[in-house]
Amino acid sequence: MFFLKIRKEGNMPTGLKRITIGLALFVGFALLIPSLLQAQPQRMSVEERVKMLKGSLKLTDEQSNKITTILEDMREEMTTAVKDIRDNPDSMKAIRREMMKKTDESIKSVLTEEQAKKYDTMMKERRPRMGRRTQ
Template identity: 40%
Template sequence: MKKIILMLCFVAGITTLSKAQGGQRRTPEEQAKQLQTQLKLSDDQTSKITSIMQMQSTKMDSIRTAANGDRDVMRQGMMSVRQMMMPKIKAVLTADQSAAYDKMMAERMSRMQNGGGSGQK
């Protein structure tokens, strides 16, 4: 009986942990809203960036599916999608917003290289 209870607790803990980790991904709308706040975007800019991020999200979902768990394949595919989307996002921004966006992306990359996670402060 103790083994069954222990096993159920273990499974419940693993399930909770995996859901907590999976919940870190934000929707394209949430990402655009965050940029709107950080870069002081107009509603029109936010709408355009939301559309760009939705396309990016769709492409990344298909890469995840096609990679079938191969992290190297996923990483390469996602990097190329991000590199294609960044100029599209920057085209919507003013020069000042674009400079601030570049700085944010550089800080994010630095945090990720130093073992940081989701880019949240």
């Protein structure tokens, strides 16, 4: 009996339980909402992209350095090109498409024939996912 009495006294009142659970749920959702709002994946940095390509295509250090330069130059050109036409989504898409094509050609010029084929395959798999992000 004494055990039951202590246990009863240790119980939290029902109203306080509800408030605690409600507060915990509120805090949980408050922490979850920002990540849900960022549903669109972030673009890879130049370093991340080169690292991914190096692993997938078995790039040499020289190839990695050249591709890093190509991607950095492309990013600078892209920033400059879209600065004036931010209000025109169709023009931005056209410029992005053209610059991606130019970048792909530059990257493939650094690769061996076998690496270039594998790169084309990788890009064909990625294009549909990338297209959904820009819509």
